[in-house]
Each structure stands twice: as C-alpha cells, then as structure tokens.
Amino acid sequence: MSLHTLIAGILLGISFCAPVGPVTIETLRRGLAGGFRPALALQLGSLIGDTTFCVLAFLGLAPLITHNLVRIPLWVGGAGVLAYLGISALRDALAGFDFKSVEYAALGPQPSALTSAFRTGAAMSLTNPMAILWWVSIGGAMLASGITDVTPAGTTAFIVSFVLGCTLYAFFMAALMGVGRQFVRPSVFRMATALSGLALLVFGGQIGWQALTTLVAFIR
Numbered sequence: 001m002s003l004h005t006l007i008a009g010i011l012l013g014i015s016f017c018a019p020v021g022p023v024t025i026e027t028l029r030r031g032l033a034g035g036f037r038p039a040l041a042l043q044l045g046s047l048i049g050d051t052t053f054c055v056l057a058f059l060g061l062a063p064l065i066t067h068n069l070v071r072i073p074l075w076v077g078g079a080g081v082l083a084y085l086g087i088s089a090l091r092d093a094l095a096g097f098d099f100k101s102v103e104y105a106a107l108g109p110q111p112s113a114l115t116s117a118f119r120t121g122a123a124m125s126l127t128n129p130m131a132i133l134w135w136v137s138i139g140g141a142m143l144a145s146g147i148t149d150v151t152p153a154g155t156t157a158f159i160v161s162f163v164l165g166c167t168l169y170a171f172f173m174a175a176l177m178g179v180g181r182q183f184v185r186p187s188v189f190r191m192a193t194a195l196s197g198l199a200l201l202v203f204g205g206q207i208g209w210q211a212l213t214t215l216v217a218f219i220r
Contacts, residue, residue, distance in 0.1 A: 013165020
C-alpha cells in the first residue's frame, strides 16, 4: 500500500462520513442517551453499507443501483427505517426519557442495545440513497480520474484505507458523544432527541417522496 493511496483513501473515507445525514443524527441521539459504546456500535454498523457501496463502485456495479427496479425498493426501505427511528425519537422526547437512567449511567448499555445500534447503523447505510448517489457521482468520478491504482492490489489497498478512514471517523464521533454527554442537561437532551426525530422524519419524507414520484413515473 503506497502512502498516496493510504492518505487518499483515509481522507475520502472521512469526507464520505462527515456530512450531516441520518447516520450522524442517529449517532447523536444514541450517543447522548448511552455514551460512547452505542454511538460506536451504530457507526461501526454503518460501515457495512459504506464498504458495500465502495466495493460495488470499484467493480463498476454502482450505476446498476440507479435503475428503478433496484432504486425504488431501496428508497422505500430507507424511508421506512428513517420514519421508524424518527417516531421512536419523538416518542422518547415526549415521554421525558432520562438519559441518566440506571441502565445507561450505572450499568452501561446492555448487549441488546449495542446489537440494536449496530443493526440500525447497517440498515441505515444499506438503504441510504445519498451514499448511493455519492458513489455514482463523486466516487465514480474519482475512479475515472485515476486517483487510485486500479490494479487488484491497488484497489484492495484503497478499499482498506477507505474503511480505515470511516473507522477513524466512527471512533471520533463516538468519543465526541461520550465526552459531550457529560455536559448535557436532561432538558437539552430531550430537545436534541425531538429535533433528531424531526430531522429523521424529514429525511425519510424526502426519500419516500422520491420513491413515490419515481414509481409513478415508472408505471406511466
């Protein structure tokens, strides 16, 4: 693995994860509720989708995901996941969930909570249309421009460094939530949870609307 490939892959991985989207918002919510471990679990789960689309891009299969027969089910699934998470967040906010509860503050997140966070991250990333479009546009342009070696060894090295960049960002976000959680009051947490829920519903609504309009146009 050359130094150029390593740096390029890491920077691309970080730039891919950094924009605020559904995964970041859900990381914020779970991180404030449970601290470092659930935030990290969700971020690591999201690496499944990130890595999958990265590999598809290198195999030249990313454009296939833009076909309506594939894209519409992904959009519907993504809208459903985001709507469920958004409603759950609003329900927690309205119920006055205390993030200093015994389960989180004294015992730490239970294994089931960490597993749920990991699965949620995977589901969100695998049905994230923004990730798909990113690889079809920016990622595809990057590959076409020859920024990385397209030999099997070079491709493998770049994918590994890309995942490494995403992993570094995952630990950074989890650590940020773990530290920041100590300074957040319950009232602020409930407000952040409510705003996160609304944001997730907005994202889900946008994706659902895209799926609906695309389906109508496809049927016609």
